[in-house]
Amino acid sequence: KQEVTQIPAALSVPEGENLVLNCSFTDSAIYNLQWFRQDPGKGLTSLLLIQSSQREQTSGRLNASLDKSSGRSTLYIAASQPGDSATYLCAVPRNSGNTPLVFGKGTRLSVIA
């Protein structure tokens, strides 16, 4: 059974700092991995999707990497801003292919001005 873990559960950093959020999964046979952002009381916004054949994806100040063999992904945020404060979740499909996602419990990020 696929399980996803995110460490740390919460993180507080000063504005401008570069930071890394971690995600690990137990079954390395994943189809893809998706990173989401969630603001308080809101839905999930997809940030990056990494296919199983890819090593990383970039969008602006965000860079996500994937190491399937070790069951890990990282989300790197460069030059953090107060507007980056949110909960970040990673998720992988339950099985290969067309299945629902399994989510980590998220990392709650606070960027202090």
Add this chain to the structure above:
Amino acid sequence: DVKVTQSSRYLVKRTGEKVFLECVQDMDHENMFWYRQDPGLGLRLIYFSYDVKMKEKGDIPEGYSVSREKKERFSLILESASTNQTSMYLCASSPVPGQGYYEQYFGPGTRLTVT
């Protein structure tokens, strides 16, 4: 842009009421999902659907049912609302693998309070 909409942002219902939560997506996606999100428990899958009139139970289907009469609409039904169903409900949709990226898109959520 993919858009997933949910019928209500906030809803307050009484115990025992029948509650309908509606979700509509505009990207012709085959797959649709209902999750609930609770502090400390994360997102848990209630039901999902691969196609019209098809449904599959998720991890916590008890007390819920679903309806998918049209491809773009997926409804979650609380047959007799109870206080332990107070939660944030999130709907999502995705294409099937092979049709571009298999990326899941979420609606804004419905915060349901049952009193």
